[in-house]
Structures are given as C-alpha cells and as structure tokens.
Amino acid sequence: MDEPRSDLDARLAARLRGLRTAQGLTLEALAQRCGVSRSMISLVERAESSPTATVLERLSAGLGVSLAALFSPEHREDASPLSRRADQRCWRDPGTGYRRRNLSPPGFSSPLELVEVELPPGSTVAYDSIRVPPLEQQVWVLDGTVVVTLGEAVHRLAAGDCLAMRVDRPVAFHNPADHPARTLVAVSTGARA
Known part of the structure; x- marks a missing residue:
C-alpha cells in the first residue's frame, strides 16, 4: 500500500523517536553515532523532512537496527503472522x-x-x-x-x-x-x- 507521504513520514517519525528514546539517546548522542546532524534528526522526528535512503540507513546503523525496522512497529505478542x-x-x-x-x-x-x-x-x-x-x-x-x-x-x-x-x-x-x-x-x- 503506497501511503500518502505525510502519513508515512509521521509513522517513521514516531518509530525513530521511540527507538532513540528507548535506548536513552539524546538527539546529540544519536547524531554522533550515525553522522547525521542533530537538526536533520529533529526534522525527521517531527515529520518535517522526508529523509533519503542514505540518511535512514545511517540512522538505523546508529540505532543498531535494520533499515526495515524503521518502518515496522515494535514486536508484539499479539501480532499476526500474516501480511496481506x-x-x-x-x-x-x-x-x-x-x-x-x-x-x-x-x-x-x-x-x-x-x-x-x-x-x-x-x-x-x-x-x-x-x-x-x-x-x-x-x-x-x-x-x-x-x-x-x-x-x-x-x-x-x-x-x-x-x-x-x-x-x-x-x-x-x-x-x-x-x-x-x-x-x-x-x-x-x-x-x-
């Protein structure tokens, strides 16, 4: 399903912010880990910027997760094993x-x-x-x-x-x-x- 860009940016923003805060990282700490500026991370987390694949890959590497994990919700015990x-x-x-x-x-x-x-x-x-x-x-x-x-x-x-x-x-x-x-x-x- 091709989501409207704004919906996808909002979903990505929430996931990125959630992963960063779950690891106890500040914007500055994540910026240092991944080589993406603090201001760019902030823009992405506020859904005010549509990041490129290169920026997303750097963010995922800095967080120690796969790129696909930035687009998926947290694992849940009640999650369906089927993806239509x-x-x-x-x-x-x-x-x-x-x-x-x-x-x-x-x-x-x-x-x-x-x-x-x-x-x-x-x-x-x-x-x-x-x-x-x-x-x-x-x-x-x-x-x-x-x-x-x-x-x-x-x-x-x-x-x-x-x-x-x-x-x-x-x-x-x-x-x-x-x-x-x-x-x-x-x-x-x-x-x-």
Whole structure:
C-alpha cells in the first residue's frame, strides 16, 4: 500500500523517536553515532523532512537496527503472522525514486525480514555505514539486473541470481538498465523466532 507521504513520514517519525528514546539517546548522542546532524534528526522526528535512503540507513546503523525496522512497529505478542499485500507499507526514496515494500508481518517477532526493492533505471543507492554487528542479508533478483558493490567486490546479478552477503563495509546497489529492477531482500534480524 503506497501511503500518502505525510502519513508515512509521521509513522517513521514516531518509530525513530521511540527507538532513540528507548535506548536513552539524546538527539546529540544519536547524531554522533550515525553522522547525521542533530537538526536533520529533529526534522525527521517531527515529520518535517522526508529523509533519503542514505540518511535512514545511517540512522538505523546508529540505532543498531535494520533499515526495515524503521518502518515496522515494535514486536508484539499479539501480532499476526500474516501480511496481506494490501496492508504492506511502501516507501519511496525522495532522492533516487527507489521503492521498498516491507513484506514481513508488522510487529511479528521473526529472525528475518523480507523486503521487496524496486530500483529505477540508472539509479544507485549507496550505504556507507559500517554496522556493528554486521548485517547478514541475501539479495535475490526478481526482474532486471543489479550491480552490487560490497567494499571492493563487485557482483553483477541477473534475474534469478541470489547473493548472500555480510554487510560489514559500504555497499551500493545499481541498476544499469533502462527499465526497473526488482529484488527480494532477506535480512537477518537476530530476533527470536
């Protein structure tokens, strides 16, 4: 479901603020951890700015959570294990147009999260945060071609190819084609099953 931008920004703002305060972090402390300015974090937490994928990735790394966790509510014991397509949240990066759809049931505790990603033609989404602990994920290309650069290693993936990777260095995803590329990304969350 493509939510109106203002609703998604408000949801993201509340989740970010909740994660930060749950960890006892001030705006300044989170800014120092993730390399995003205090003023930008404040704007995002007040839903006055639509952050790019790069800013969100830095914030998630600073909070020690996956990017998908910024779009999902806290785990709840009563959460449904079913996620209907009509209820799945979509977010579009205002910088690149890249779109991500959280496929996993919101609030359901699971050791993995599934995300569908669509990269527009010619786009590149790069993440430069070094995560501690590293993030484990697999990228399966559904349609198109995606070039994944993990540190110095470059992998050109076509439809049907799957890359398992430990994200412990900068990573970039590039669509070299003139049509969209779609991937399924499985992220290990470390949460209990």
